[in-house]
Amino acid sequence: MNVENIRLINFRNYKSLNIELNEKMNIFIGKNAQGKTNLLESIYMCATGKSFRTNRDKEIINLSKGEAYIGANIKTGRTQKFIEIKMERDKPKRIRVNKIELKSFKELYSGLNVVVFSPDDLRLIKEGPFERRNFLDMSISQIKPVYKHNINRYNKILFQRNNLLKSNKSKSNIINLLEIFDLQLVKVGTDIIISRNDFIEELSKKSYEIHSALTLGEELKLNYISNVNFKGKNKNDIENYFLEKLKANANKDLITGTTEVGPHRDDMEIKINDITARNFASQGQQRTIVLSIKLSEVEMIKAEKGVYPVLLLDDVFSELDKQRRKYLVQSFNEMQTIITATDIMDLTELEKENKTVFYIEDGKVLQ
Numbered sequence: 001m002n003v004e005n006i007r008l009i010n011f012r013n014y015k016s017l018n019i020e021l022n023e024k025m026n027i028f029i030g031k032n033a034q035g036k037t038n039l040l041e042s043i044y045m046c047a048t049g050k051s052f053r054t055n056r057d058k059e060i061i062n063l064s065k066g067e068a069y070i071g072a073n074i075k076t077g078r079t080q081k082f083i084e085i086k087m088e089r090d091k092p093k094r095i096r097v098n099k100i101e102l103k104s105f106k107e108l109y110s111g112l113n114v115v116v117f118s119p120d121d122l123r124l125i126k127e128g129p130f131e132r133r134n135f136l137d138m139s140i141s142q143i144k145p146v147y148k149h150n151i152n153r154y155n156k157i158l159f160q161r162n163n164l165l166k167s168n169k170s171k172s173n174i175i176n177l178l179e180i181f182d183l184q185l186v187k188v189g190t191d192i193i194i195s196r197n198d199f200i201e202e203l204s205k206k207s208y209e210i211h212s213a214l215t216l217g218e219e220l221k222l223n224y225i226s227n228v229n230f231k232g233k234n235k236n237d238i239e240n241y242f243l244e245k246l247k248a249n250a251n252k253d254l255i256t257g258t259t260e261v262g263p264h265r266d267d268m269e270i271k272i273n274d275i276t277a278r279n280f281a282s283q284g285q286q287r288t289i290v291l292s293i294k295l296s297e298v299e300m301i302k303a304e305k306g307v308y309p310v311l312l313l314d315d316v317f318s319e320l321d322k323q324r325r326k327y328l329v330q331s332f333n334e335m336q337t338i339i340t341a342t343d344i345m346d347l348t349e350l351e352k353e354n355k356t357v358f359y360i361e362d363g364k365v366l367q
Protein backbone atom coordinates (compact mmCIF):
# COMPACT_ATOMS: atom_id res chain seq x y z
CA MET A 1 0.00 0.00 0.00
CA ASN A 2 1.29 3.44 -0.76
CA VAL A 3 0.39 7.12 -0.87
CA GLU A 4 0.87 8.23 -4.45
CA ASN A 5 0.50 11.94 -3.96
CA ILE A 6 -0.58 14.46 -1.41
CA ARG A 7 -2.20 17.83 -1.79
CA LEU A 8 -2.48 20.32 1.07
CA ILE A 9 -4.23 23.66 1.14
CA ASN A 10 -3.92 25.91 4.20
CA PHE A 11 -2.92 22.91 6.27
CA ARG A 12 -0.83 24.35 9.15
CA ASN A 13 2.13 26.17 7.55
CA TYR A 14 1.42 24.76 4.04
CA LYS A 15 -0.44 27.31 1.94
CA SER A 16 -0.47 25.07 -1.09
CA LEU A 17 1.42 21.85 -1.62
CA ASN A 18 1.19 19.20 -4.30
CA ILE A 19 3.75 16.40 -4.30
CA GLU A 20 4.19 12.95 -5.77
CA LEU A 21 5.71 10.38 -3.44
CA ASN A 22 8.11 7.59 -4.20
CA GLU A 23 6.40 4.22 -3.75
CA LYS A 24 9.33 3.06 -1.63
CA MET A 25 11.41 5.52 0.35
CA ASN A 26 10.87 9.26 0.84
CA ILE A 27 13.24 11.40 2.86
CA PHE A 28 12.23 14.91 3.91
CA ILE A 29 15.01 17.11 5.15
CA GLY A 30 14.48 20.45 6.81
CA LYS A 31 15.46 22.58 9.79
CA ASN A 32 13.23 22.81 12.84
CA ALA A 33 9.76 24.27 12.50
CA GLN A 34 9.68 24.08 8.70
CA GLY A 35 6.78 21.62 8.35
CA LYS A 36 8.21 18.08 8.50
CA THR A 37 5.92 16.77 11.23
CA ASN A 38 2.99 18.68 9.74
CA LEU A 39 3.38 16.73 6.52
CA LEU A 40 3.39 13.38 8.35
CA GLU A 41 0.40 14.54 10.35
CA SER A 42 -1.58 15.12 7.16
CA ILE A 43 -0.85 11.58 5.95
CA TYR A 44 -1.72 10.11 9.35
CA MET A 45 -5.05 11.96 9.22
CA CYS A 46 -5.89 10.31 5.92
CA ALA A 47 -5.52 6.93 7.62
CA THR A 48 -7.25 7.57 10.93
CA GLY A 49 -9.36 10.69 10.45
CA LYS A 50 -7.54 12.42 13.28
CA SER A 51 -4.21 13.94 14.16
CA PHE A 52 -1.57 12.29 16.33
CA ARG A 53 -0.75 15.69 17.82
CA THR A 54 -4.04 17.29 18.73
CA ASN A 55 -7.72 16.59 19.19
CA ARG A 56 -8.59 20.14 18.16
CA ASP A 57 -8.93 20.21 14.39
CA LYS A 58 -9.13 24.00 14.38
CA GLU A 59 -5.44 24.16 15.31
CA ILE A 60 -4.63 22.51 12.03
CA ILE A 61 -6.16 25.18 9.82
CA ASN A 62 -3.62 27.80 8.76
CA LEU A 63 -3.79 30.63 11.27
CA SER A 64 -4.70 33.24 8.68
CA LYS A 65 -7.28 31.12 6.85
CA GLY A 66 -10.79 29.81 7.50
CA GLU A 67 -10.49 26.32 6.07
CA ALA A 68 -7.98 23.59 5.29
CA TYR A 69 -7.90 20.70 2.83
CA ILE A 70 -6.00 17.41 2.48
CA GLY A 71 -6.30 15.25 -0.63
CA ALA A 72 -4.39 12.01 -1.16
CA ASN A 73 -4.44 9.17 -3.67
CA ILE A 74 -3.83 5.78 -2.10
CA LYS A 75 -2.95 2.65 -3.97
CA THR A 76 -3.34 -0.89 -2.63
CA GLY A 77 -2.57 -3.53 -5.22
CA ARG A 78 -4.76 -2.50 -8.14
CA THR A 79 -7.28 -0.60 -6.02
CA GLN A 80 -7.09 3.17 -5.90
CA LYS A 81 -8.74 5.46 -3.41
CA PHE A 82 -8.95 9.21 -3.25
CA ILE A 83 -9.22 10.47 0.32
CA GLU A 84 -10.17 14.07 1.06
CA ILE A 85 -10.51 15.87 4.37
CA LYS A 86 -11.91 19.34 4.70
CA MET A 87 -11.74 21.32 7.92
CA GLU A 88 -13.61 24.53 8.59
CA ARG A 89 -13.49 26.76 11.65
CA ASP A 90 -17.11 26.50 12.75
CA LYS A 91 -18.09 23.11 11.38
CA PRO A 92 -17.14 19.50 12.03
CA LYS A 93 -14.55 18.18 9.58
CA ARG A 94 -15.75 16.32 6.50
CA ILE A 95 -14.13 13.26 4.97
CA ARG A 96 -14.72 11.91 1.49
CA VAL A 97 -13.49 8.64 0.01
CA ASN A 98 -13.74 8.51 -3.79
CA LYS A 99 -15.95 11.63 -3.65
CA ILE A 100 -18.47 10.00 -1.31
CA GLU A 101 -18.84 11.72 2.01
CA LEU A 102 -18.60 9.57 5.14
CA LYS A 103 -21.49 10.05 7.53
CA SER A 104 -19.15 10.27 10.46
CA PHE A 105 -15.38 10.32 10.63
CA LYS A 106 -15.69 7.70 13.32
CA GLU A 107 -16.47 5.15 10.64
CA LEU A 108 -13.49 6.09 8.52
CA TYR A 109 -11.84 3.17 7.03
CA SER A 110 -10.04 4.87 4.25
CA GLY A 111 -8.09 1.86 3.08
CA LEU A 112 -4.88 3.49 4.24
CA ASN A 113 -2.93 2.04 7.16
CA VAL A 114 -0.01 3.84 8.71
CA VAL A 115 2.38 3.26 11.56
CA VAL A 116 4.03 6.37 12.89
CA PHE A 117 7.11 6.54 15.07
CA SER A 118 8.07 9.93 16.47
CA PRO A 119 10.07 11.11 19.51
CA ASP A 120 6.75 11.70 21.29
CA ASP A 121 6.19 7.95 21.26
CA LEU A 122 8.70 7.59 24.10
CA ARG A 123 5.74 8.74 26.20
CA LEU A 124 4.46 5.21 25.68
CA ILE A 125 7.10 4.10 28.15
CA LYS A 126 7.56 7.09 30.41
CA GLU A 127 4.05 8.39 30.93
CA GLY A 128 0.90 7.04 32.55
CA PRO A 129 -1.59 4.43 31.35
CA PHE A 130 -3.56 6.94 29.26
CA GLU A 131 -0.78 7.03 26.64
CA ARG A 132 -0.71 3.25 26.37
CA ARG A 133 -4.49 2.95 26.14
CA ASN A 134 -4.44 5.55 23.39
CA PHE A 135 -1.77 3.56 21.55
CA LEU A 136 -3.83 0.38 21.90
CA ASP A 137 -6.98 2.11 20.69
CA MET A 138 -5.37 3.69 17.64
CA SER A 139 -3.52 0.50 16.70
CA ILE A 140 -6.39 -1.93 17.16
CA SER A 141 -8.81 0.41 15.33
CA GLN A 142 -6.63 0.30 12.24
CA ILE A 143 -6.73 -3.48 12.20
CA LYS A 144 -10.33 -3.86 13.35
CA PRO A 145 -12.67 -0.96 12.50
CA VAL A 146 -15.47 -2.36 14.73
CA TYR A 147 -13.16 -1.81 17.70
CA LYS A 148 -13.27 1.95 17.14
CA HIS A 149 -17.04 1.79 17.16
CA ASN A 150 -16.95 -0.16 20.44
CA ILE A 151 -14.64 2.38 22.06
CA ASN A 152 -16.93 5.25 21.09
CA ARG A 153 -19.96 3.42 22.45
CA TYR A 154 -18.18 2.45 25.64
CA ASN A 155 -17.13 6.05 26.29
CA LYS A 156 -20.67 7.27 25.73
CA ILE A 157 -22.16 4.76 28.19
CA LEU A 158 -19.42 5.48 30.72
CA PHE A 159 -20.12 9.20 30.45
CA GLN A 160 -23.83 8.62 31.10
CA ARG A 161 -23.11 6.28 34.01
CA ASN A 162 -20.80 8.85 35.61
CA ASN A 163 -23.39 11.59 35.13
CA LEU A 164 -25.96 9.44 36.87
CA LEU A 165 -23.54 8.81 39.76
CA LYS A 166 -23.11 12.57 40.17
CA SER A 167 -26.80 13.40 39.82
CA ASN A 168 -28.88 14.46 42.83
CA LYS A 169 -31.38 11.61 42.55
CA SER A 170 -31.90 9.45 45.65
CA LYS A 171 -29.35 6.72 46.29
CA SER A 172 -31.78 3.85 45.78
CA ASN A 173 -33.03 5.44 42.59
CA ILE A 174 -29.49 5.72 41.25
CA ILE A 175 -28.62 2.13 42.19
CA ASN A 176 -31.71 0.95 40.30
CA LEU A 177 -30.90 2.97 37.21
CA LEU A 178 -27.25 1.91 37.25
CA GLU A 179 -28.23 -1.58 36.26
CA ILE A 180 -29.22 -0.52 32.73
CA PHE A 181 -25.88 1.17 32.15
CA ASP A 182 -23.94 -1.65 33.77
CA LEU A 183 -25.40 -4.24 31.43
CA GLN A 184 -24.49 -2.14 28.38
CA LEU A 185 -21.04 -1.28 29.72
CA VAL A 186 -20.30 -4.95 30.35
CA LYS A 187 -21.35 -6.03 26.84
CA VAL A 188 -19.22 -3.49 24.97
CA GLY A 189 -16.46 -3.47 27.58
CA THR A 190 -15.95 -7.22 27.34
CA ASP A 191 -15.50 -7.00 23.57
CA ILE A 192 -12.87 -4.32 24.15
CA ILE A 193 -11.08 -6.42 26.77
CA ILE A 194 -10.97 -9.44 24.46
CA SER A 195 -9.67 -7.35 21.52
CA ARG A 196 -6.98 -5.77 23.68
CA ASN A 197 -5.94 -9.09 25.13
CA ASP A 198 -5.63 -10.71 21.67
CA PHE A 199 -3.75 -7.70 20.32
CA ILE A 200 -1.26 -7.49 23.20
CA GLU A 201 -0.58 -11.22 23.13
CA GLU A 202 0.33 -11.07 19.45
CA LEU A 203 2.22 -7.79 19.81
CA SER A 204 4.19 -9.23 22.71
CA LYS A 205 5.23 -12.30 20.73
CA LYS A 206 6.32 -10.32 17.70
CA SER A 207 8.10 -7.55 19.58
CA TYR A 208 9.91 -10.09 21.75
CA GLU A 209 11.53 -11.49 18.62
CA ILE A 210 12.27 -8.16 16.98
CA HIS A 211 13.65 -6.66 20.18
CA SER A 212 15.82 -9.67 20.79
CA ALA A 213 17.29 -9.34 17.29
CA LEU A 214 17.81 -5.59 17.69
CA THR A 215 19.57 -5.87 21.04
CA LEU A 216 21.22 -9.24 20.80
CA GLY A 217 19.17 -10.87 23.47
CA GLU A 218 17.28 -8.41 25.66
CA GLU A 219 13.90 -9.84 26.62
CA LEU A 220 10.96 -7.53 25.94
CA LYS A 221 7.62 -8.56 27.39
CA LEU A 222 4.27 -6.83 27.15
CA ASN A 223 1.49 -7.64 29.57
CA TYR A 224 -2.11 -6.62 29.56
CA ILE A 225 -3.23 -5.17 32.89
CA SER A 226 -6.95 -4.87 33.60
CA ASN A 227 -8.98 -4.55 36.77
CA VAL A 228 -11.48 -6.91 35.16
CA ASN A 229 -9.95 -10.33 35.56
CA PHE A 230 -10.05 -11.97 32.14
CA LYS A 231 -7.16 -14.40 32.07
CA GLY A 232 -8.19 -17.87 30.95
CA LYS A 233 -11.87 -16.92 30.97
CA ASN A 234 -14.38 -17.09 28.14
CA LYS A 235 -16.57 -14.18 27.10
CA ASN A 236 -19.48 -15.15 29.30
CA ASP A 237 -17.32 -15.50 32.38
CA ILE A 238 -15.69 -12.13 31.78
CA GLU A 239 -19.10 -10.49 31.43
CA ASN A 240 -20.34 -12.03 34.67
CA TYR A 241 -17.21 -11.12 36.57
CA PHE A 242 -17.25 -7.56 35.19
CA LEU A 243 -20.92 -7.09 36.14
CA GLU A 244 -20.41 -8.41 39.66
CA LYS A 245 -17.43 -6.19 40.20
CA LEU A 246 -19.37 -3.14 39.02
CA LYS A 247 -22.18 -3.96 41.43
CA ALA A 248 -19.81 -4.58 44.31
CA ASN A 249 -18.17 -1.24 43.68
CA ALA A 250 -21.36 0.79 43.20
CA ASN A 251 -21.33 2.39 46.67
CA LYS A 252 -17.74 3.52 46.26
CA ASP A 253 -18.50 4.85 42.77
CA LEU A 254 -21.38 6.84 44.24
CA ILE A 255 -19.03 8.61 46.63
CA THR A 256 -16.38 9.43 44.03
CA GLY A 257 -18.79 10.11 41.17
CA THR A 258 -16.68 8.00 38.82
CA THR A 259 -16.56 4.40 37.63
CA GLU A 260 -13.60 2.48 38.98
CA VAL A 261 -14.05 -0.86 37.27
CA GLY A 262 -13.61 -1.40 33.53
CA PRO A 263 -11.23 -1.24 30.58
CA HIS A 264 -11.06 2.58 30.74
CA ARG A 265 -8.55 1.94 33.53
CA ASP A 266 -6.50 -0.64 31.59
CA ASP A 267 -2.76 -0.50 31.12
CA MET A 268 -0.03 -2.37 29.29
CA GLU A 269 3.06 -3.32 31.27
CA ILE A 270 6.36 -3.07 29.38
CA LYS A 271 9.21 -5.09 30.81
CA ILE A 272 12.83 -5.62 29.84
CA ASN A 273 14.48 -8.68 31.34
CA ASP A 274 11.60 -8.77 33.83
CA ILE A 275 12.05 -5.21 35.09
CA THR A 276 9.52 -2.48 34.32
CA ALA A 277 11.02 -0.35 31.54
CA ARG A 278 9.51 2.85 32.88
CA ASN A 279 11.74 2.81 35.94
CA PHE A 280 15.12 2.05 34.53
CA ALA A 281 15.40 2.00 30.72
CA SER A 282 17.84 4.54 29.28
CA GLN A 283 16.76 6.93 26.52
CA GLY A 284 18.43 4.69 23.94
CA GLN A 285 16.79 1.56 25.32
CA GLN A 286 13.41 3.26 25.35
CA ARG A 287 13.84 4.19 21.71
CA THR A 288 14.67 0.60 20.82
CA ILE A 289 11.67 -0.71 22.78
CA VAL A 290 9.34 1.64 20.91
CA LEU A 291 10.97 0.70 17.61
CA SER A 292 10.39 -3.00 18.36
CA ILE A 293 6.76 -2.32 19.25
CA LYS A 294 6.18 -0.21 16.12
CA LEU A 295 7.77 -2.75 13.80
CA SER A 296 5.60 -5.44 15.37
CA GLU A 297 2.58 -3.28 14.65
CA VAL A 298 3.75 -3.14 11.03
CA GLU A 299 3.91 -6.93 10.96
CA MET A 300 0.47 -7.28 12.52
CA ILE A 301 -1.10 -5.00 9.93
CA LYS A 302 0.63 -6.99 7.21
CA ALA A 303 -0.70 -10.25 8.68
CA GLU A 304 -4.23 -8.88 8.96
CA LYS A 305 -4.53 -6.87 5.73
CA GLY A 306 -2.17 -8.80 3.50
CA VAL A 307 -0.23 -5.63 2.66
CA TYR A 308 2.30 -3.52 4.50
CA PRO A 309 1.17 -0.20 5.98
CA VAL A 310 2.96 3.05 5.21
CA LEU A 311 5.66 3.70 7.78
CA LEU A 312 6.15 7.28 8.99
CA LEU A 313 9.39 7.96 10.84
CA ASP A 314 9.55 11.43 12.30
CA ASP A 315 13.02 12.55 13.38
CA VAL A 316 13.92 9.11 14.68
CA PHE A 317 15.91 7.50 11.91
CA SER A 318 19.05 9.58 12.35
CA GLU A 319 18.88 9.03 16.12
CA LEU A 320 19.30 5.30 15.76
CA ASP A 321 22.69 3.67 15.65
CA LYS A 322 24.08 1.96 12.58
CA GLN A 323 22.98 -1.55 13.48
CA ARG A 324 19.37 -0.50 14.09
CA ARG A 325 19.25 1.63 10.97
CA LYS A 326 20.43 -1.37 9.01
CA TYR A 327 17.71 -3.52 10.55
CA LEU A 328 15.14 -0.89 9.64
CA VAL A 329 16.34 -0.59 6.07
CA GLN A 330 16.01 -4.35 5.71
CA SER A 331 12.45 -4.18 6.99
CA PHE A 332 11.79 -1.25 4.62
CA ASN A 333 12.32 -3.21 1.49
CA GLU A 334 8.72 -3.95 0.68
CA MET A 335 6.93 -0.94 2.11
CA GLN A 336 6.59 2.75 1.55
CA THR A 337 8.40 4.77 4.18
CA ILE A 338 8.35 8.47 4.80
CA ILE A 339 11.28 9.65 6.85
CA THR A 340 12.04 13.13 8.17
CA ALA A 341 15.36 14.43 9.43
CA THR A 342 16.92 17.78 10.29
CA ASP A 343 20.26 17.16 8.60
CA ILE A 344 21.37 15.38 5.54
CA MET A 345 21.77 12.00 7.13
CA ASP A 346 24.47 9.49 6.73
CA LEU A 347 22.76 7.77 3.85
CA THR A 348 25.29 5.02 3.29
CA GLU A 349 22.83 2.36 4.40
CA LEU A 350 20.31 3.77 1.94
CA GLU A 351 22.58 4.13 -1.06
CA LYS A 352 21.08 1.37 -3.14
CA GLU A 353 17.47 1.95 -2.14
CA ASN A 354 14.86 3.32 -4.45
CA LYS A 355 14.36 6.73 -2.81
CA THR A 356 13.44 10.37 -3.32
CA VAL A 357 14.94 13.14 -1.22
CA PHE A 358 12.89 16.28 -0.60
CA TYR A 359 13.85 19.52 1.13
CA ILE A 360 11.32 21.37 3.29
CA GLU A 361 11.58 25.06 3.99
CA ASP A 362 8.85 27.22 5.46
CA GLY A 363 5.97 25.07 4.23
CA LYS A 364 7.42 24.59 0.77
CA VAL A 365 8.90 21.39 -0.62
CA LEU A 366 11.70 21.17 -3.14
CA GLN A 367 12.96 18.02 -4.73
Ligand SMILES: Nc1ncnc2c1ncn2[C@@H]1O[C@H](COP(=O)(O)OP(=O)(O)O)[C@@H](O)[C@H]1O
Nearest residue numbers: 012013032033034035036037038059061062063
Ligand atom coordinates in the same frame (compact mmCIF):
# COMPACT_ATOMS: atom_id res chain seq x y z
N1 LIG B 1 -2.34 26.34 12.16
C1 LIG B 1 -1.13 26.78 11.77
N2 LIG B 1 -1.01 27.81 10.91
C2 LIG B 1 0.21 28.25 10.51
N3 LIG B 1 1.36 27.71 10.90
C3 LIG B 1 1.30 26.68 11.75
C4 LIG B 1 0.06 26.13 12.23
N4 LIG B 1 0.34 25.11 13.06
C5 LIG B 1 1.68 25.00 13.10
N5 LIG B 1 2.27 25.93 12.33
C6 LIG B 1 3.70 26.17 12.10
O1 LIG B 1 4.30 24.98 11.63
C7 LIG B 1 5.66 24.97 12.04
C8 LIG B 1 6.00 23.67 12.73
O2 LIG B 1 5.94 22.68 11.81
P1 LIG B 1 6.46 21.22 12.17
O3 LIG B 1 5.99 20.36 11.08
O4 LIG B 1 6.10 20.85 13.55
O5 LIG B 1 8.02 21.49 12.09
P2 LIG B 1 9.21 20.43 11.99
O6 LIG B 1 9.82 20.64 10.64
O7 LIG B 1 10.15 20.86 13.08
O8 LIG B 1 8.66 19.08 12.18
C9 LIG B 1 5.85 26.09 13.02
O9 LIG B 1 6.53 27.14 12.36
C10 LIG B 1 4.44 26.48 13.38
O10 LIG B 1 4.35 27.84 13.69
Ligand SMILES: [Mg+2]
Nearest residue numbers: 036037314315
Ligand atom coordinates in the same frame (compact mmCIF):
# COMPACT_ATOMS: atom_id res chain seq x y z
MG1 LIG C 1 8.99 17.79 13.80
